[in-house]
Amino acid sequence: GENVEQHPSTLSVQEGDSAVIKCTYSDSASNYFPWYKQELGKRPQLIIDIRSNVGEKKDQRIAVTLNKTAKHFSLHITETQPEDSAVYFCAASRGAQKLVFGQGTRLTINP
Amino acid sequence: DADVTQTPRNRITKTGKRIMLECSQTKGHDRMYWYRQDPGLGLRLIYYSFDVKDINKGEISDGYSVSRQAQAKFSLSLESAIPNQTALYFCATSGGTGRNYEQYFGPGTRLTVT
Numbered sequence: 001g002e003n004v005e006q007h008p009s010t011l012s013v014q015e016g017d018s019a020v021i022k023c024t025y026s027d028s029a030s031n032y033f034p035w036y037k038q039e040l041g042k043r044p045q046l047i048i049d050i051r052s053n054v055g056e057k058k059d060q061r062i063a064v065t066l067n068k069t070a071k072h073f074s075l076h077i078t079e080t081q082p083e084d085s086a087v088y089f090c091a092a093s094r095g096a097q098k099l100v101f102g103q104g105t106r107l108t109i110n111p
Numbered sequence: 112d113a114d115v116t117q118t119p120r121n122r123i124t125k126t127g128k129r130i131m132l133e134c135s136q137t138k139g140h141d142r143m144y145w146y147r148q149d150p151g152l153g154l155r156l157i158y159y160s161f162d163v164k165d166i167n168k169g170e171i172s173d174g175y176s177v178s179r180q181a182q183a184k185f186s187l188s189l190e191s192a193i194p195n196q197t198a199l200y201f202c203a204t205s206g207g208t209g210r211n212y213e214q215y216f217g218p219g220t221r222l223t224v225t
Binding site for chain 1 (some may be wrong): 132142144152153154155158159162167169170201205212213214217218219
């Protein structure tokens, strides 16, 4: 079955700097890669996703890149702000099948 | 997101007790999921259901059972609770069709087994 590895487990950056979180997956048939954000005490919520027919997707300050050959994808957050502090999860699936999540990255933005 | 609700929100129970966690949704989604969240381990899938007559085991189903009572309701049971089942439990739903794969999570149930 699918296995998703996520790094780093914790990340601390200065406000205004960029943050990058990386994930690798094992199932070459996976074609859907979402990222979820979980603020302290809250539920996970989708922030961006990418499908295997594109290599990059942007939404304001966040972007996701996908390298199908290497089976890895990354989340990029630019101009970080205090409200970006949260736990971020990557995940992978074959289309609408069940998601397999990475272990999570705790991102802290230092003022 | 009030469209996915979970009861109870917090529960403390003793080892050996049977406990049921309930999930309801008003999003009209066919697909429902139960996850467990432990620090450093991410979200692990316990059971999932793609429609009322479909139940599937996830990666950590041992010690758990589920019931899909209706399209809108999906319950998780711990037949005989043990301390290492202490965790945060999330229910989620998704449409699964029309290329809409987003999962919507409930607020979570914090379960403590003493």
